[in-house]
Amino acid sequence: MTDDRVTQTPHTTIIERRGGGGGVLIGIAVLLAVIVGAYFLLIRNDSEVAKNNAITSAAKSVESTSDKAGAAISGDSK
Template structure:
C-alpha cells in the first residue's frame, strides 16, 4: 500500500498481484522437472544399450577363441 499526501487529503493506492507470476513460475518448474526426468531416462537407455553391445562383443570374442582352439587342435591332428 502506498500513501501519498495531496492538497485534498491522503491518496491510498493498493497494489494487488493477480498471481500470474506465480503461475508462470510453477509452469517453468514443472517443465524443468519433466526435462530432467526425460534426460535421466535417456541416459539409462543409453547405458542399457552400451551394456548389451559390450556383452555381445564379449560373446563374439569367446566364440572366436573357441574356433581358434578348435583350429589349433585340427592342425595338430593333421601333422
C-alpha cells in the same frame, strides 16, 4: 501487476493490495518444465548405458566364441 487502493478515514488507514497470480503460475509452469526435462534426460541417459552394456556383452560373447573356434582349429591342424 499490483494495484494498491488506499482508503483513509480520520483514525484508520486501510491499504488493500491486489495482485494477479500470474507470476506464481508462470513460476510453477517453469518448475514443472524443468522437472519433466530432467526426467527425460535421465531416461535417455539410462537407455544409452543399457545399449552400451548390451554391445559390450555381445562383443565379449563373440570374442569367447572366436577363441573356442580358434582353439578347435588349432587342435585339428596338429
